[in-house]
Amino acid sequence: MIVKKILTVFELLLIFVFVLSVGYIGFYMYQSYSAKSEYAKIRENVLDSKSSEYAYNGVLYEYSKLYEENKELSGWLKVEGTSIDYPVVRTGDNDYYMHRDFYKSYKYCGIPFMDCQCKIKPQSDNIIIYAHNMRDGSMFGELDKYDEKSFFDEFGTIEFDTLYKKGKYRVISAFYTTPDAFSYYTYIDMDRVEFDNFIKTVKSKSLYNTDFDAQYGDKLLTLSTCSYNKRNERFVVVAKQVE
Amino acid sequence: MKKLTAVSLSVILTLASALTVFGASSNVKITNNLSKNTISFSYAPDKQATITRDITSLMTNLKNLTDKNSITQEIRITSESVNATPVKFYLRLEKPTSAKQLPVNLSATPTPDALSVFDYYNLLITTTNGEVVYNYKDAKKTDVSDTYKDIELLTLNYYDKASENKTYDITVSVNNDAKDLKKDAQNLKWEIVTDGYTLKDGATPSPKPSETPNTSTAPNTGDISNTPNAVTTPNVTIAPKEATLSSGTYIVGENIDSGRYLMSGNGGVKVYTKDGYLKSNIKLTTEDNSDTAVKNYVINLLDNETVEVDGNVKLEPYTPSKTTPAPVTTAKATAKTTLRPAVTPKVTVKPAQSLKANPKTGDSIPVFAVIMLAFLSIMAVAYIEYRKRKNN
Structure with missing residues (x-):
């Protein structure tokens, strides 16, 4: 009798765990689906730029409507060959948009955001953008495709428009590191010596030779996301502006 | 005739000896990696006068400077010093007389302040080893009334070296806050100034702490030298x-x-x-x-x-x-x-960052683990039910 009761309790516990797990996975899938829909709608709000280059509020015409919806919009990032095609925001810290969407509502996957110390006008020497490495491939979930040289050979150019200027960037380095081993996220506005040191370090860490280099005065773009290879590891892609 | 020959010979020998003893001079040669020009001069080692030489003709790349780029000029200084007497070198920018001073608000300072023509150029001077000799970011702001600005370079011939040379990379960019002073800045004279090392009571130049030559970018700690506007060295x-x-x-x-x-x-x-x-x-x-x-x-x-x-x-x-x-x-x-x-080991020497400086952007939901947990738990329930029915 007692054994039967224990078994029944145990069974109920297992059912409870099962329901929780299913609910957890359901929540994750809902968040993923919701984010995909939302960002698809946001992409529709990017205006056709043929009519005018700049809007009345001084920003590039195609982003003016989005800018009215969120003044923390700072640009748009697109990486061909991946699902990365998102607005980029910037606020006063590197935490606010970790789990918030463009409309500042809770969204587990967050949104790509610029390092709070970066500026777009005048543009910082190195603009750093962070986003989650989502297992469903959204956000920077496909950024680590750059760990293969074949992907770089085919899709080595990244488009990043700030609110004021369109831009194309050529990848010069892709590497894995930890924040302790290399504080790449502190190289934002640099003098010549710091710039040369930064380029020398990222080139030496690169997983492959890109045959592209950067000189002092070039504008850089750094994309950063977490890696699952090692604890606290990041995957970083550094590119220099070519247009 | 013999007397005349003897006297003439004595005079000649005396003159030759005097030349040998007193005629040996120290030399300085300044070159640019791009220009064929060389600027050189000599000076008597027992005269500790300040010598200034115009090297504007060596700064050939400045004409390519705009407010959007920077240029780097390589200047090599070779100093041959009799008795290995140490020689201080300065890079001097000197004003033309027509330089105007426009009061310009400095965005970085809380109160309005005037920029002088010397503030037009942002200078970064490094040696070929990467050692920073001067960085405009650490420098004291010049006063509008100053007629020249001295930037201390390294002291040569300090370690008993009679001949020593040093190559400097001088990186020049434009201070956008001082754009109005462009025309006068372009008329500035670029000069090298040498100054014999000050010895007291004939003492040999062993490095007493207060006389350690400048090899760092330490911020200006005050004008303790006798050369105005020179960047000074902290004491060790x-x-x-x-x-x-x-x-x-x-x-x-x-x-x-x-x-x-x-x-x-x-x-x-x-x-x-x-x-x-x-x-x-x-x-x-x-x-x-x-x-x-x-x-x-x-x-x-x-x-x-x-x-x-x-x-x-x-x-x-x-x-x-x-x-x-x-x-x-x-x-x-x-x-x-x-x-x-x-x-x-810390790998950054930038000012301390907040803990959120580099965010952890991983997807922390263990999707696969949770799916396995759900599967295992329902399998366990199914197994328990199966055993119950079997026993019944």
């Missing part, structure tokens, strides 16, 4: 101890004594100022005739500087009266210390 007062450093990061004043050292060993050494600027970037080797590294390097380490070592490096206190430091031969000699990094 602690007698350093010999040390062996393995890979890691060390703080001068905490892990290592401040002082002048002769570095040797194998590996890379980077020294950062307390403000985080790279002061020196040295590659050391024990091999002879290396093209990319040196066997030893003399460096002045100041309190709160950071030393990053990648390899094994030996620091020996350095005194210029010896070409190599005296070996430790007695049991009571200065303690030899092998240091391990006293703190967890």
Whole structure:
């Protein structure tokens, strides 16, 4: 009798765990689906730029409507060959948009955001953008495709428009590191010596030779996301502006 | 006739001796890697006058400077000094008389302040080793009434070297706050100034702490030299101890004594100022005739500087009266210390960042694990039910 009761309790516990797990996975899938829909709608709000280059509020015409919806919009990032095609925001810290969407509502996957110390006008020497490495491939979930040289050979150019200027960037380095081993996220506005040191370090860490280099005065773009290879590891892609 | 010949010969010999003794002069030669021009001059070593030479003709690349780029000019100074008397060198920018001073609000300062024509150029001067000699970011602002601005370069011929040369990379960019002064800035004269090292009572130039030559980008600590507007050198007062450093990061004043050292060993050494600027970037080797590294390097380490070592490096206190430091031969000699990094190696010398500076952007939901848990739990329930029915 007692054994039967224990078994029944145990069974109920297992059912409870099962329901929780299913609910957890359901929540994750809902968040993923919701984010995909939302960002698809946001992409529709990017205006056709043929009519005018700049809007009345001084920003590039195609982003003016989005800018009215969120003044923390700072640009748009697109990486061909991946699902990365998102607005980029910037606020006063590197935490606010970790789990918030463009409309500042809770969204587990967050949104790509610029390092709070970066500026777009005048543009910082190195603009750093962070986003989650989502297992469903959204956000920077496909950024680590750059760990293969074949992907770089085919899709080595990244488009990043700030609110004021369109831009194309050529990848010069892709590497894995930890924040302790290399504080790449502190190289934002640099003098010549710091710039040369930064380029020398990222080139030496690169997983492959890109045959592209950067000189002092070039504008850089750094994309950063977490890696699952090692604890606290990041995957970083550094590119220099070519247009 | 014989008397006349003897007297003439004596006069000639006397003149020749005088020329030999008093005619030996010190020489300075200044060249540019791009220009064929050379500027050279000589001076009598017993005359400690300040000598100024215009090198504007060597600064040929300045015409390519705009407010959107920077240019780097390589200037090499060779100093041959009789009796190896140390010679101080300054880079001087001197105003033309027509320079105007426009009061311009400095965005970085809380109160309005006038910019002088010297503020038009942002200068960064480094040696070919990467050692920062001058950085405009650390410099004291010039006064509008100043007629020239001196930037102290390294003192040459200091370590009993009769002939020494140094190559400087002078990187010039434009200060956009001082754009109005462009026309006058372009008329500035670029000069090299030499100044004999001040010796007191005929003493030989051993490095007393107050006379340590400037080898760092230490901020201007006040005009204690007799040359106006010169950048001065902080004092080194602690007698350093010999040390062996393995890979890691060390703080001068905490892990290592401040002082002048002769570095040797194998590996890379980077020294950062307390403000985080790279002061020196040295590659050391024990091999002879290396093209990319040196066997030893003399460096002045100041309190709160950071030393990053990648390899094994030996620091020996350095005194210029010896070409190599005296070996430790007695049991009571200065303690030899092998240091391990006293703190967890930090790899950045930028100002402290908040804990959220580099966000953890992983997807922390263990989707696969949760799916497995759901599967296992329902399988366990199914198994228990099966066993129940079987027993019934």
